Amino acid sequence: MAVSFWKGVELKQQAVVLNPKDNVATALCYLEAGSILQLKVGEQIAEIKLRAPVPFGHKFSLTQIAAGSPVIKYGEVIGTSTKAIQPGDYVHVHNVASARGRGDLTEVMK
Amino acid sequence: MSFLGYRRRDGSVGVRNYIGIISTVSCANDVAWWISQEVNGCVPFIHGQGCCQTQPDLDQVTRTLISLGWNPNLAGVLIVSLGCEGVLADQIAAGIAKSDKPVEMVVIQKIGGAKASVAQGSSLAQAMVAKASKLRREEFADSVLVLGVKCGASDTTSGLAANPAVGAACDLLIDNGGTCIFGETTEFIGAEHILARRAATHQVAEKIMNIVSRMEKRVIAMGVDMRGGQPTTGNIAGGLTTIEEKSLGAIVKGGSRPIQEVYEYGERPQGKGLFIVDTPGREPEFLTALAAAGAQVIFFTTGLGAPQGFPFIPVIKVTANPAIYEQLSDHMDILIDLAVQTGFAEAGSALYQEVIQVASGKQTKAEILNYGNFPNIFTIGPTI
Numbered sequence: 001m002a003v004s005f006w007k008g009v010e011l012k013q014q015a016v017v018l019n020p021k022d023n024v025a026t027a028l029c030y031l032e033a034g035s036i037l038q039l040k041v042g043e044q045i046a047e048i049k050l051r052a053p054v055p056f057g058h059k060f061s062l063t064q065i066a067a068g069s070p071v072i073k074y075g076e077v078i079g080t081s082t083k084a085i086q087p088g089d090y091v092h093v094h095n096v097a098s099a100r101g102r103g104d105l106t107e108v109m110k
Numbered sequence: 111m112s113f114l115g116y117r118r119r120d121g122s123v124g125v126r127n128y129i130g131i132i133s134t135v136s137c138a139n140d141v142a143w144w145i146s147q148e149v150n151g152c153v154p155f156i157h158g159q160g161c162c163q164t165q166p167d168l169d170q171v172t173r174t175l176i177s178l179g180w181n182p183n184l185a186g187v188l189i190v191s192l193g194c195e196g197v198l199a200d201q202i203a204a205g206i207a208k209s210d211k212p213v214e215m216v217v218i219q220k221i222g223g224a225k226a227s228v229a230q231g232s233s234l235a236q237a238m239v240a241k242a243s244k245l246r247r248e249e250f251a252d253s254v255l256v257l258g259v260k261c262g263a264s265d266t267t268s269g270l271a272a273n274p275a276v277g278a279a280c281d282l283l284i285d286n287g288g289t290c291i292f293g294e295t296t297e298f299i300g301a302e303h304i305l306a307r308r309a310a311t312h313q314v315a316e317k318i319m320n321i322v323s324r325m326e327k328r329v330i331a332m333g334v335d336m337r338g339g340q341p342t343t344g345n346i347a348g349g350l351t352t353i354e355e356k357s358l359g360a361i362v363k364g365g366s367r368p369i370q371e372v373y374e375y376g377e378r379p380q381g382k383g384l385f386i387v388d389t390p391g392r393e394p395e396f397l398t399a400l401a402a403a404g405a406q407v408i409f410f411t412t413g414l415g416a417p418q419g420f421p422f423i424p425v426i427k428v429t430a431n432p433a434i435y436e437q438l439s440d441h442m443d444i445l446i447d448l449a450v451q452t453g454f455a456e457a458g459s460a461l462y463q464e465v466i467q468v469a470s471g472k473q474t475k476a477e478i479l480n481y482g483n484f485p486n487i488f489t490i491g492p493t494i
Contacts, residue, residue, distance in 0.1 A: 101336035
């Protein structure tokens with residue numbers, strides 16, 4: 001059984017920005033490096049050229065994110081950038097760290 | 111809306127009508143398993159706990175086994191005990207018997223070994239199945255339904271579409287007077303402030319923050335970054351970068367209604383509405399917690415293709431990953447199309463119809479495959 005959301009949707013989007021506060025978008029299909037995407041960010045349309053390929057379901061940056069800055073999806077902080085990120089960069093574990101469950105950063109009683 | 115279910119003496123309503131063969135301890139698993147395979151109409155509950163644990167864990171195992179016995183999908187229970195285990199089989203049997211359903215017991219060391227125990231247990235189970243099979247389904251209002259929700263082997267499609275669609279179905283059930291249960295405390299980390307805002311009372315909000323902090327401390331005590339364990343290697347391959355991102359996508363499967371109460375692992379929520387049970391996210395432990403909490407039906411969203419069902423609960427698999435839906439058609443029940451959502455009302459209502467059908471007897475893929483016979487019980491302390 002398939003449940004469709006396609007009613008009233010004219011064009012299949014290649015990527016989605018879930019909240020206007022977000023600085024990353026999620027790919028809804030495999031996207032080649034160099035692809036130029038027009039994305040709806042709230043009421044605005046943002047144009048982004050990808051600097052790397054982005055797999056299905058993975059993320060890329062919409063803005064410049066300085067090292068040590070919050071990465072935002074769903075309008076919430078999902079982690080901190082570990083290096084400077086350019087618009088169109090692939091965003092994943094190589095450039096984003098979690099702030100939670102970090103026993104490696106906490107003094108532990110051995 | 112109404113469905114066809116089995117009336118239980120304690121006032122609850124089952125959507126399946128099995129005799130549960132419940133092992134009290136890992137050493138009794140083989141006998142419990144053999145009896146369940148010997149007699150049609152029986153389902154096993156086997157697990158790795160029940161002995162050589164500290165008292166808080168023995169209490170948790172006891173509580174969980176009693177609550178499982180109370181699940182309305184079971185018409186009766188046969189307890190299979192070794193005899194010398196840490197949990198007390200008599201206490202478990204007596205706890206289940208309070209539900210007013212028939213409870214029998216075999217004790218392997220008393221009867222004289224596996225073969226004799228299987229023979230005696232099978233006879234007892236056969237008589238219980240014969241009696242239970244006389245029960246007919248009757249019509250009940252959907253307000254008696256208890257729906258468990260779970261996500262597993264998630265990728266980003268889980269948070270984008272599968273979880274919000276299931277959340278919309280939860281909202282519908284709660285608005286109709288029913289009950290939904292979710293948990294996976296590890297996957298609240300980074301999103302707990304959103305859940306706390308939805309707590310019915312200040313105390314419930316505090317409990318939500320406390321169970322998350324307790325779970326995170328257990329992880330931190332191991333002295334490592336939990337990434338790789340949570341999010342899992344599979345989650346990361348699916349595009350989830352951090353636990354915060356996973357959590358923010360995971361919590362939406364519980365819908366948007368107020369959270370009435372937070373329960374410990376193995377407890378049975380009282381009342382109606384939306385509840386949290388404190389559990390880790392791993393399937394064998396969490397599905398058990400949902401069954402113990404009284405869920406008759408479970409929604410299980412997945413992006414990468416988690417196959418698990420549960421021995422006596424129909425588990426409906428929902429995915430928004432079209433490649434996985436096609437590739438794992440043996441396991442996936444429902445595909446949610448990824449698109450620019452204008453809302454999840456339509457998908458939620460389609461999922462709700464599926465719950466009603468499954469509750470009335472439609473088999474899920476996991477049931478048809480008989481996949482999911484190896485659950486477990488969550489423990490906190492060491493095995494000693």
